[in-house]
Amino acid sequence: MTERIITYAEAIREAIGQAMEADESVFMLGEDIGVYGGAFGVSGDLYHRFGEERVRDTPISELGIVGAAVGAALVGMKPIVEIQFSDFTAQAMDQIVNQAAKIHFMLGGELSVPMVLRAPSGSGTGAAAQHSQSLESWFAHVPGLKVVLPSSPADAKGLLLSALDDPNPVIVLEHKLLYKTSGHVPEEMYRTPIGVSNVVRNGTDLTIVATGVMVSRSVEAAEQLASAGIEACVIDVRTLSPLDMDPINASIAETGRLMLVQEAPKHVGFMAEVAARVSEGPAIYSLTEPVLRLCGMDVPIPYAPQLEKSVVPQLDDIVEGAKNLVRGV
Amino acid sequence: MTERIITYAEAIREAIGQAMEADESVFMLGEDIGVYGGAFGVSGDLYHRFGEERVRDTPISELGIVGAAVGAALVGMKPIVEIQFSDFTAQAMDQIVNQAAKIHFMLGGELSVPMVLRAPSGSGTGAAAQHSQSLESWFAHVPGLKVVLPSSPADAKGLLLSALDDPNPVIVLEHKLLYKTSGHVPEEMYRTPIGVSNVVRNGTDLTIVATGVMVSRSVEAAEQLASAGIEACVIDVRTLSPLDMDPINASIAETGRLMLVQEAPKHVGFMAEVAARVSEGPAIYSLTEPVLRLCGMDVPIPYAPQLEKSVVPQLDDIVEGAKNLVRGV
Amino acid sequence: MATITPLFAPEQGTISANKEAASASLESLLAIRFFEEAVDGLFARGLMHGTMHLSIGQEAVATGVCAALRKTDYITSTHRGHSHCIAKGADLTRMMAELLAKQTGYCRGRGGSMHIADVETGNLGANGIVAGGIPIAAGAALAQKMQGRDNVVVSFFGDGATNEGAFHEALNLAAVWDLPVVFVCENNKYGMSFSTTKSMKVEKISERAAAYGLPGVTVDGNDVDAVFEVAKEAVERARVGGGPTLIECLTYRHKGHSKSDKNLYRTKEEIEFWKTKDPVGIFETRVIESGQLTAEEVEQLTQKVRDAVRLAIQEATQAPDSDPAELLSSVFRQVS
Amino acid sequence: MATITPLFAPEQGTISANKEAASASLESLLAIRFFEEAVDGLFARGLMHGTMHLSIGQEAVATGVCAALRKTDYITSTHRGHSHCIAKGADLTRMMAELLAKQTGYCRGRGGSMHIADVETGNLGANGIVAGGIPIAAGAALAQKMQGRDNVVVSFFGDGATNEGAFHEALNLAAVWDLPVVFVCENNKYGMSFSTTKSMKVEKISERAAAYGLPGVTVDGNDVDAVFEVAKEAVERARVGGGPTLIECLTYRHKGHSKSDKNLYRTKEEIEFWKTKDPVGIFETRVIESGQLTAEEVEQLTQKVRDAVRLAIQEATQAPDSDPAELLSSVFRQVS
């Protein structure tokens, strides 16, 4: 099969376009997704292809539009809400957490909220503290939400199509730095399952678990490590809720060493859950070294480029962390 | 010294009253805190003592009132915001997380937000999914917020007075089931330090780390365990951010066994952080058994009393969990 | 099953001028009243748990508005939602079962009073979050429009809810998208303990409609006919693509806000005054005086509704308690 | 330090009818214009990073409003905040240093364009969150009232911000508490790409004031005198306890929304039309025609401001880069 190389943003747009063609009930709503094409260019030409009804520009009202999506989902539509920056989910938390996440359970099971909420996440663009957060841990902690962080163009498409199949609310956090990265993406409407971690690279010396933009960074680090004689297994958990620990536990059994890499601040972040799961199960006995968490610093994201870089794990940090872990220092 | 027994709610009210007497800049704002005395009776007679300006009833506008508190705090006031149920912090997340938590750092350090946000938290009152959440993990994950969960009347007063001394935003989550519980509370304006875990009970067989209402439940469990010959050390972390691991690590070194008890849902909850910290440090070598997390189930809180009880750890669960841990089953 | 006769909307004229409609509306008013009195009693006797927000005194709003709706029309409701639920046609037994935390309740005991929904009658759910249902109503209305259906959505909420950002955002969205939604504000003068004279500086909440370019109207919320009339106009306009309306219904709750209310914020005199404006009594008198129903017929109807409520309690009490076993598998709708 | 003459408010009459005031206001207009043109240039040359929202074309709003303020009065600002910051009297060097991510910048390089605050001149901060500063302004005004001070707070925000719940809640709070705050909406016809004709159904945003029982007024936002006049009235009313006002200033941004804007949502003709209504040019012409300033004086002033901006770039460029070492200890104000 020949490679079909498109960007992460294009892969998302393709998934949405295909879903909209296949299913009349799918529509998008969000700020500046119409003629502007989306703040990060994701919706692109969808407005011209599907019209202003189905690619629906909204006023600046995050709470209102997520609420509108919930209401539409309750009665048979399949809305895809774009929140312009994931930081602005803070405005809409009530509708996400108190409504969307709970309705199916709380109202007795007859209603459900088949809604997808997409938002660009993460730092690296110099947009400072209110436009650079990684908030996946909040959502992962909320029963009733599924949380997905695609790390590659192929997963961006496949996971989004799975999210659209799901009769429950799914939060898809896309990393801003990935939008312009490219990779092979099949044209057909394939699904990447929600709830299945992905072993991106095999290796027997240590296990690196990563999310989002840290996946490719970890793979790059693994390649550098390989030339230093260290073989790292890199696992992309992809879906934070539900979390699939199987390949992680299996890899630890082989490597005995676990490094957890996330961009979000460390304290009470997602990777704490992975460490906790390991500490709770038999996998803890496989560990030959303490777990190493390499996370964002517990600070707001600063503006200055050198400051911004200094607060989230960079390639060198991962390489160095892995070396230290393997050498037991 | 004779015991001075008052309730948790009274202790909070006393702290607020003393702070308001001592410092003109302290004031309260929130829904129904005036003549109604607060949804859980916490503000009580403060309205009559200090008047409607300083015990300020607000319209139902959580985002607005937290924002107003932020603004007032920026220019020299010390607001205490009461959010009627902690679930409604969802409405105010932008002001809490994107404004209050970040302003000091993001704006360069000259401004700060000395604000206290108090809210009743937790389940057990039959109020169902939108009025029973334990959301401390969200706040603990946000750099720039301090997060406090007082588990006794004495701590409720002492931690609140510390929060009021703090020039930074402090989130105080009070457990609804504790409001009517009583204990010894000194009359003077003492402080309980933020960032210091509290060893509530000593024991050498296992270490129980708990928060909020789970602290007294764990102590009760420890007493039952004692009569079965198991001595549990019970540690109340009290402040989730910053987190003091020292007594926890010290206790594990003695006991080799760690049980973590929280009401909040397990997945990506606060106790994952405690497990992760242990797994990262030398304490992991002290463990003779895998860690045991006893947490809320990953479900919204249901209404029916038997259902509600079934989804959060109860006394028997703690006793049984501890026994299993100690006996290695 | 314990149900009442579905509301019947006269094509022309007021409800009280039409025998069938008058009778159905009176049933609705009484069902709300008796259901809630029963609930109040069960609570007092310790047979019900949690908390409860009663709409005794406000029955005419739900009744008048729902009379203007079709069965396929939708509503979103509030923490004070029994009235809307009953007026839209819910089964009293399943409601009571929910309050009694039974497996046969509308939410299988998972939601309780604040979360009752009824797909059958288009009730998209009570809501524990003040103003939480308003954007949801806008979204359901958007769906009707996109699906080419002519259903209308009514969103009920209180005076206090209009101070929430959700109200503002939802009304604006509904306005700019010309959605088939009617916003019904039950102004009972207080948001919990806080008077509208203190929580806002407008004379009438209906004035807030202008901020969204919408028509706003204030009506006597204790008068079924008056409520029906403005609701009918708004619903019909919405149904034919004329966009949303904000209706303010002036009313009053006789009981405290919830189970823990000591009524410190309002006077006995005020409560007594409003009891003289009891919507149920007013409507009864009117339909008897106008000759649509005889005193005897009213009496029979009263008995019928009392029986229905009694049956609901009986059936609900005998139902099995809600089941903890299936909780974990109920968080998500299972992928089929 | 590169500063401009502080704005000077005439006791009576318009700004342009007073030589000193006219001169100071022209300096402010030019400083905003030249500062942002410089920033635009630095960005184009790859010397600045992040993103930037320029208010070129909107200079009269900040200038006219801030002329009505005292130094001790406060403002809250927005993502498009350079104009407010400069008009309130900020040091251009520290602003430029911030944009260049320097340790000497207002935020020590931690905040960048969207987060500049200046305690000295009462600027409580730009804000990356649309409408985020509005409730904060209400709170700062509440503090003035409680502290018995007679300072006024001005909250600047855009047209798009008025569709956020935060706008609604803040205006309502300010209204019911009679706070000394003036809400200034810069209506530049678009929230990013979305036209006000689509984002709301009111003719004038000032109509929204009525929903809170507040006075609302719409003014030509490209006319310093007109803006000053309504601002002065509102500020004076607020200062003596007369409560808040909503002022809508009609204006236009000449540049794109931010650095990634392709201007697909508006026409060249519209942009050209508004350039003919350039607030800087209009004011220059007016003060020259009225004889308050000679063409020569204007030229001198222009040169003075150009020099100030040039100095700001120079000083800022030479300043040390912001320092990663102290980040962790800067999250919290240290307890003293």
Ligand SMILES: Cc1ncc(C[n+]2csc(CCOP(=O)(O)OP(=O)(O)O)c2C)c(N)n1
């Ligand atoms: C977002 C939110 N804030 C606060 C509350 C607590 N609360 C429940 S009902 C209520 C009063 C609501 O007033 P109103 O909207 O007038 O409705 P009413 O109770 O009078 O029917 C309050 C403050 C809540 N449930 N949700």
Ligand SMILES: Cc1ncc(C[n+]2csc(CCOP(=O)(O)OP(=O)(O)O)c2C)c(N)n1
């Ligand atoms: C809560 C929030 N939603 C969305 C954005 C993204 N955003 C930044 S500026 C902007 C447009 C704001 O429009 P307006 O208020 O009219 O101000 P203008 O940019 O025209 O000055 C948007 C959508 C944001 N920063 N914050």
Ligand SMILES: [Mg+2]
């Ligand atoms: Mg009310």
Ligand SMILES: [Mg+2]
């Ligand atoms: Mg604008």
